[in-house]
Amino acid sequence: MVHLKTNLAGLTFEPPLILASGIMGQTAGSLEKMIEMGMGGVVTKSVGSDSREGHPNPSIVDVETGILNAMGLPNPGIDEFCKELGKFIPNKPIIGSVYASNTDHFVGLSKKMEDHGVSAVELNLSCPHAEGYGASVGSDVGLVRDIVENVVKNVDVPVFPKLPPMSDMVTISQVVEDAGAHGIVAINTVKSMAINYETGRPVLGNLYGGYSGPGIKPIGLRCVFDVYKSVDIPVIGCGGVTTGRDALEYFMAGSSALQLGSSIYYRGLDAAEKISSEMIELLDQEGYGSLDEIIGLAHQ
Numbered sequence: 001m002v003h004l005k006t007n008l009a010g011l012t013f014e015p016p017l018i019l020a021s022g023i024m025g026q027t028a029g030s031l032e033k034m035i036e037m038g039m040g041g042v043v044t045k046s047v048g049s050d051s052r053e054g055h056p057n058p059s060i061v062d063v064e065t066g067i068l069n070a071m072g073l074p075n076p077g078i079d080e081f082c083k084e085l086g087k088f089i090p091n092k093p094i095i096g097s098v099y100a101s102n103t104d105h106f107v108g109l110s111k112k113m114e115d116h117g118v119s120a121v122e123l124n125l126s127c128p129h130a131e132g133y134g135a136s137v138g139s140d141v142g143l144v145r146d147i148v149e150n151v152v153k154n155v156d157v158p159v160f161p162k163l164p165p166m167s168d169m170v171t172i173s174q175v176v177e178d179a180g181a182h183g184i185v186a187i188n189t190v191k192s193m194a195i196n197y198e199t200g201r202p203v204l205g206n207l208y209g210g211y212s213g214p215g216i217k218p219i220g221l222r223c224v225f226d227v228y229k230s231v232d233i234p235v236i237g238c239g240g241v242t243t244g245r246d247a248l249e250y251f252m253a254g255s256s257a258l259q260l261g262s263s264i265y266y267r268g269l270d271a272a273e274k275i276s277s278e279m280i281e282l283l284d285q286e287g288y289g290s291l292d293e294i295i296g297l298a299h300q
């Protein structure tokens with residue numbers, strides 16, 4: 001039977017399925033629960049310097065092939081969140097996600113996360129629905145280089161920039177690798193909107209949201225494929241992984257580990273357990289002896 005385990009930037013993920021940022025990541029209790037339910041690691045909700053309420057409702061809408069959310073990065077601010085982190089009893093890696101609009105804030109937030117025991121830092125350079133943050137920062141290549149370089153210089157834990165889906169993933173990946181990143185997370189949600197034909201109005205309070213779930217899998221696969229061929233650091237795939245088959249496809253595109261977000265909605269709190277069993281069954285069925293045999297297979 002294939003053993004599902006990955007070593008990445010000095011961290012062990014067993015199984016290599018990690019809770020994505022923003023889903024069940026607000027409290028120590030919910031993060032621990034997700035590990036109990038089969039995740040090999042967890043990412044916190046993205047946290048900024050100050051508390052933030054987020055966007056007005058409706059902020060989530062179910063569309064046929066996925067979910068649109070325009071939460072707008074609601075969070076209690078780093079100091080309150082660190083109190084929560086202090087309650088977390090780690091037995092698997094915990095990755096602290098941070099967002100900011102400038103380098104100094106990214107550095108300060110990352111240092112606080114490190115001081116409160118995270119195993120790695122994830123830089124949110126990719127949220128598509130928070131003006132001035134996320135993808136607005138991630139689309140400025142010079143700023144991205146400066147942020148990554150300075151965070152890497154100032155913390156001792158691994159640093160994982162989380163990139164938005166872009167038509168050119170090669171340039172940005174090479175920039176973050178040159179800047180010293182230890183791995184790349186791809187992708188965040190895809191900027192999108194929903195319109196109600198009865199009212200003739202956009203559905204989300206913020207007009208625009210981020211699309212996640214099964215419908216974005218082909219976009220995520222393409223991005224991971226392009227990142228894998230452009231850099232030597234590991235890629236953590238994310239976007240629409242809902243079944244063991246999706247997971248295998250992402251590993252074949254070049255992922256060394258995966259993040260699961262919307263699958264909690266589609267498969268339940270034990271999504272990681274279900275996806276792990278399905279992966280093992282499929283790997284056995286196809287005659288693979290280890291996960292390593294399929295990482296990047298689609299590039300041969």
Ligand SMILES: Cc1cc2nc3c(=O)[nH]c(=O)nc-3n(C[C@H](O)[C@H](O)[C@H](O)COP(=O)(O)O)c2cc1C
Nearest residue numbers: 020021022046069187188212213239240260261262
């Ligand atoms: C409700 C919701 C909230 C999210 N919040 C964050 C966040 O705070 N930071 C972040 O980097 N990504 C956030 N994301 C994006 C997810 O981490 C993930 O990148 C995206 O949903 C694609 O993966 P999925 O298809 O498995 O959900 C959020 C997604 C959803 C659905």
